[in-house]
Amino acid sequence: MSDVNARLSQLVSENEVVLFMKGTPLFPQCGFSSRAIAILDHCGVAYESVDVLQDMEIRQGIKSFSDWPTIPQLYVKGEFVGGSDIMMEMYEAGELQQMLAEKQVARAE
Numbered sequence: 001m002s003d004v005n006a007r008l009s010q011l012v013s014e015n016e017v018v019l020f021m022k023g024t025p026l027f028p029q030c031g032f033s034s035r036a037i038a039i040l041d042h043c044g045v046a047y048e049s050v051d052v053l054q055d056m057e058i059r060q061g062i063k064s065f066s067d068w069p070t071i072p073q074l075y076v077k078g079e080f081v082g083g084s085d086i087m088m089e090m091y092e093a094g095e096l097q098q099m100l101a102e103k104q105v106a107r108a109e
Contacts, residue, residue: 003057004057004058004060004061004065005061005065007057007058007061008058008061008062008065009065011048011050012075012078013078015047015048015075016045016046016047016076016077016103016105016106017040017045017046017047017048017074017075017076017077017100017105018047018048018049018050018074018075019033019036019037019040019047019048019049019050019072019073019074019075020049020050020052020058020062020071020072020073020074020075021033021036021037021049021050021051021052021071021072022051022052022053022071022072023051023053024049024051025037025041025049029053032070032071032072032083032084032085033071033072033084035084035087035088036072036074036083036084036087037049039084039087039088039091039096040074041108042091043091043096043097043100044107044108045100045105045106045107045108046105046106046107046108046109047108052071059071066080068080068082068083070083071083072084074087076099076100076103076105077103077105081096081099
């Protein structure tokens, strides 16, 4: 499991914003992942996505890495933010946009 944790740690540390999701941004494979992508797109930030359906080690490993049982999972500047419900609550309250601005996350091109 430590190899998976090392891979996850590298993904989270090398990218300002990482979304572990089912599917891809162009073809999400579940409603929660689709909603998470829509929120990030509305925020206008650059992000990396990881399709957990393509790698079972990542799919299982991310759950213990974050101590969070569901996917999608959002990380910003190495910090676990939460899943799509938390993203939605934060977005609707303006907290997600504020956090992204405070952390000076790069804008999407």
